Amino acid sequence: MIFTLKIWRQKNAADKGGLVTYKVEDISADSSFFEMLDMLNQQLIAQGVDPVAFDHDCREGICGTCSLYINGRPHGPLKGVTTCQLHMRSFNNGDTIFIEPWRCGAFPVIKDLIVDRSAFDKIIQAGGYVSVNSGGIPDANTIPVPKPDSDAAFDAAACIGCGACVASCPNASAMLFVSSKISHLALLPQGRVEAQHRVQQMVSTMDSLGFGNCSNTYACEAECPKEISVVNIARMNREFLAALLFAEKEKQISFSL
Amino acid sequence: MFFPIETIRIMDSSARTRFSSITSKVIMALAGLFLVTFLLVHLGINLLLLAGDGGQSFTAAAGFMATNPVIRIFEVVLFGGFLLHMVFGLIVTLRNRASRPLRYQHKSRSETSPLSKYMFHSGVVVFVFLILHFIDFYFVKVGLVAPPSGIDRHDFYRRSILLFSDKGYSAIYLVSFLFLGFHLNHAVQAAFQTIGVSHNKYIGTIKVVSILYAIIVAGGFMVIPFWFILVR
Numbered sequence: 001m002i003f004t005l006k007i008w009r010q011k012n013a014a015d016k017g018g019l020v021t022y023k024v025e026d027i028s029a030d031s032s033f034f035e036m037l038d039m040l041n042q043q044l045i046a047q048g049v050d051p052v053a054f055d056h057d058c059r060e061g062i063c064g065t066c067s068l069y070i071n072g073r074p075h076g077p078l079k080g081v082t083t084c085q086l087h088m089r090s091f092n093n094g095d096t097i098f099i100e101p102w103r104c105g106a107f108p109v110i111k112d113l114i115v116d117r118s119a120f121d122k123i124i125q126a127g128g129y130v131s132v133n134s135g136g137i138p139d140a141n142t143i144p145v146p147k148p149d150s151d152a153a154f155d156a157a158a159c160i161g162c163g164a165c166v167a168s169c170p171n172a173s174a175m176l177f178v179s180s181k182i183s184h185l186a187l188l189p190q191g192r193v194e195a196q197h198r199v200q201q202m203v204s205t206m207d208s209l210g211f212g213n214c215s216n217t218y219a220c221e222a223e224c225p226k227e228i229s230v231v232n233i234a235r236m237n238r239e240f241l242a243a244l245l246f247a248e249k250e251k252q253i254s255f256s257l
Numbered sequence: 258m259f260f261p262i263e264t265i266r267i268m269d270s271s272a273r274t275r276f277s278s279i280t281s282k283v284i285m286a287l288a289g290l291f292l293v294t295f296l297l298v299h300l301g302i303n304l305l306l307l308a309g310d311g312g313q314s315f316t317a318a319a320g321f322m323a324t325n326p327v328i329r330i331f332e333v334v335l336f337g338g339f340l341l342h343m344v345f346g347l348i349v350t351l352r353n354r355a356s357r358p359l360r361y362q363h364k365s366r367s368e369t370s371p372l373s374k375y376m377f378h379s380g381v382v383v384f385v386f387l388i389l390h391f392i393d394f395y396f397v398k399v400g401l402v403a404p405p406s407g408i409d410r411h412d413f414y415r416r417s418i419l420l421f422s423d424k425g426y427s428a429i430y431l432v433s434f435l436f437l438g439f440h441l442n443h444a445v446q447a448a449f450q451t452i453g454v455s456h457n458k459y460i461g462t463i464k465v466v467s468i469l470y471a472i473i474v475a476g477g478f479m480v481i482p483f484w485f486i487l488v489r
Contacts, residue, residue: 008362072365073367100363103361104356104357105355105357106356168365203278203279204277210356211356212352212355212356213278213281213282213352213353215373215447216443216451218370219368219369222368222369229457230455231457234455237452239453241452
């Protein structure tokens with residue numbers, strides 16, 4: 001197969017960047033999108049040109065490292081897959097393919113197609129964890145978990161943090177990501193303990209990093225490679241309001257002698 | 258958008274510290290849901306124009322709305338609702354525009370909820386109509402704008418008939434309500450999602466109710482000029 005590629009090239013964060021057109025030929029329909037890019041890079045290296053930088057790691061669709069905004073859609077035209085699981089048979093011979101990095105003020109471009117997604121790490125650091133004491137291993141099932149809750153928690157926990165939700169959102173909102181991280185802990189008894197503090201901390205960090213606000217277009221749900229539901233965003237809103245309005249205050253004890 | 262990114266940042270810097278993203282959205286949603294109930298009342302009264310009794314029942318209803326003390330108080334609440342909905346709508350929209358300083362070269366092909374991307378645009382159209390509506394009715398009623406000659410400033414029935422007999426006004430009216438319909442189609446379901454009332458059990462019901470509401474309200478208002486043009 002033959003393709004015309006229009007790829008965003010940008011030397012570094014300070015560079016202005018722009019689209020550059022490349023031609024690739026003799027591409028097998030069964031080669032993956034990244035294998036096609038690997039072939040392009042081999043060509044470029046042979047020509048003495050700087051190869052295209054793009055994020056990839058496991059190439060099994062489970063790590064959340066890969067990105068790429070392909071022809072107006074994060075992770076390309078298929079539903080429920082990451083870019084690494086996309087194959088050239090999903091395109092027509094002779095197609096022109098636009099490849100751009102995720103666009104969001106909170107995700108600055110580092111080089112070419114690689115963006116800095118450490119904003120997500122900052123949100124997780126703000127509360128996306130459960131504080132546990134070290135010690136002996138607890139017996140299984142000492143804390144009962146209702147099956148429907150554990151199912152919903154597992155669905156939310158499928159989030160791989162790739163950022164496709166932000167990339168697809170017309171407002172560059174991170175609410176699907178944040179809500180899935182809040183949900184998978186808030187639904188389980190171990191996560192309930194810190195739930196109120198967590199939702200306030202994570203939402204406030206998300207806001208401070210400059211992500212947009214959800215306007216319920218649900219582009220995120222349509223593009224999420226793990227098909228995470230926007231029902232999680234409603235849960236986050238509920239959790240946030242409950243924490244804002246009903247959280248208990250710590251008792252301030254004053255001592256007098 | 259019409260503002261450069263830096264202006265938006267400065268305009269927004271004070272708002273961001275006070276209201277979180279979710280709080281802003283919830284205020285907007287609650288104000289919107291309040292306006293949604295008001296629209297039904299307004300439509301109910303307007304449909305009395307079609308009663309065929311020379312405007313008797315319409316004038317009675319309009320008189321009740323203008324004099325009842327509870328309604329008078331609610332008028333202030335209503336203006337507050339409009340103001341909150343628009344101010345927070347603007348804050349949220351400005352933040353959203355600022356969050357993606359550099360746009361994509363390729364147009365988005367992501368599947369979205371119908372018309373949901375254009376809530377701000379449809380809102381602006383409705384806002385422009387609202388201004389027109391104020392000039393035509395409310396400002397006339399309170400005496401800020403002089404009524405057309407021969408019509409008492411409290412005579413909303415003859416005022417309405419005069420306006421609808423103008424084809425240009427009727428066209429503006431119809432287009433505005435078409436956009437209101439687009440706005441409402443997404444608005445009701447989105448408001449429930451924002452206040453956290455969304456669950457796989459009834460998400461479908463909320464969507465259907467939202468669409469039906471939009472069709473009934475927008476359609477209901479749009480019937481009126483057609484009736485004046487075609488039936489009368």
